[in-house]
Amino acid sequence: MNFRLHIGPNIRKSPYFDATVRDGVATFSVYNHMYIPGSYGDPEAEYDRLLNGVAMWDVAAQRQVELHGPDAGALAQYLTPRNLDGTKIGQGRYVPICDYDGHLINDPVLQKLSDDRYWLSIADSDLMLWAKAIAHERGLNVAVCEPDVSPLAIQGPKAEEVTAALLGDWVRDLKYFWFREVMLDDIPLVLARSGWSKQGGFELYLRDGSKGTALWDRVKEVGAPFGIGPGAPNDIERLESGLISYGADMRQQTHPVTPFEMGFGKMLDLNGPHDFVGKAALTAHRDTGITRRRTGILLDGPPVAGNEHPLPLFQGDTEVGFVAEIAHSKRLGKNIGVGLVSADLPTGTTGLCLHLPDGPRTITLADLPFA
């Protein structure tokens, strides 16, 4: 179903909003209280650019929570069960954030800009409220704010060519998740090798919201010889690649999930020297073991449309999990999805059932990623 979205002053516009409208954005969603483009009206071309060429995405809604002050590192460490020792200036790291029950409340990338300044590049929840409350109640000497920073992603196999043409050949040496502060003429940026796809690429963290159209147009111009075109975070590619979508795959309010269930328990440092939010609960989860696990699924039958809400997964009459999101992958010639199932159901289990609007589908559990 598609409905009209009313654009009103209670939701923020991205600095790229005007440029995306001019360039034909057709659908929006809302993420971190900001409008985020969903499609430019030609999903197949947008997918094809991401897989075989290069795409530019307005992902300004991936807001930053800045930790600034002498205790910035201490706060960052207290917020995540991952051990951050040895994190270098210029390095980014994926940091699951849990509440005191060990449930995920966000899964940002942490960027260390200096010893006393970190950014958390957040998924769709108000992590600033969480970080502010914890910092203050623990008496840490750190300011928490949302700076004027708005990422623009360049994604796809030709992203490196475009980014090198834009900023220089040095970008080719940037390692995954590493970043550098840089000026593009008068446009202040942080350039990171990152992005929510597995097709390779960069994110340009614009540090001056008044220059959104200027940056968009520079990328568009420099990318033109490489066939760049607009796009947006792509649900089909993310399912093929097994990427995590906070909000769809888990959300504190609706389907709380632990890092162990998501399959990244090994990332946590439960026996290390650091205290962090949820340590006791996560230790208990580890000791108890999981009853659910993240899985890929294959659906039989004709191509599926995307789902609008999580779907319960059945084995006979028994609910054995839920499917977060499904899509038809033309590239793979398969209907695929991700979800959580009972941990005692191994990959290859078949004969499960999902009820779609057009009827039941037989489900087989599959490994992630698909591609």
Add this chain to the structure above:
Amino acid sequence: MNFRLHIGPNIRKSPYFDATVRDGVATFSVYNHMYIPGSYGDPEAEYDRLLNGVAMWDVAAQRQVELHGPDAGALAQYLTPRNLDGTKIGQGRYVPICDYDGHLINDPVLQKLSDDRYWLSIADSDLMLWAKAIAHERGLNVAVCEPDVSPLAIQGPKAEEVTAALLGDWVRDLKYFWFREVMLDDIPLVLARSGWSKQGGFELYLRDGSKGTALWDRVKEVGAPFGIGPGAPNDIERLESGLISYGADMRQQTHPVTPFEMGFGKMLDLNGPHDFVGKAALTAHRDTGITRRRTGILLDGPPVAGNEHPLPLFQGDTEVGFVAEIAHSKRLGKNIGVGLVSADLPTGTTGLCLHLPDGPRTITLADLPFA
């Protein structure tokens, strides 16, 4: 501008979603990570029902943050600068919530269900993260969660007739902001005399999300003789009435505002016995005095369309504030709005300027409410 909204699994559907789609919802926005109806395609009829008849609104996105446990009252008090002493079971109170800098981060209605259970009926920010972090870091014995509770509002001068026909004549004696737990056959509700309009009415807090369509249809059926029809929180009426919209009028990330600037400083108990978040900062704000104040505005010229984002307000070349939202009030025959201006500009100040897409408008400062 209107765009399509993609309905995907990362944003929640309201329990009334299917019923509102069936009844012709045309536009949605997103509020607290949930789709919320904006209009059913006939804004004039929807406004008229609210002013002269009765309307039913899906406001499930006004989620509840539940505080449950021996320290629930202590946590509620620590979260707000308002003195909650003497709050009775069954009573609701408007409670501004500030951060440690004294800036508003939400403005919910607090409902006391029992000595150890409170609900905060929240505006559009993740107050649960805030409350959870503070409760745990302070060692309070209270669980914080989002219960399965979804308000449906009945608003307008005939709302009392409809609600009495639905639940009995006792509802006529319910005082403003008071509530009662009640069953409507097998549908568990909390009925409150409340709602985001000044036209009178009730909110039915549905306590079982599986019964959304059942409740919607009961209200629709019982309300039919009174001419009930679907609607949504109404921007024109809220501007006429001077109601506050967190997100539009202020938002922590984009335009932080203090309670003094919003005009409800008298609600705060800075000299009382209770400690609460932001006490020191708010005391300093009080002592310093405000430099900005909330105001109504009148715009000259032909009827205005609604704005899409906050607009800077000028006196000559000097920016003297911002306007959060504007609309044309047919009832008043005026273009109206709300915003913040320099505190030294009194009501009646004229000759200010707002730049709209169709040209500049002359602005006069006015008292709130307009009607």
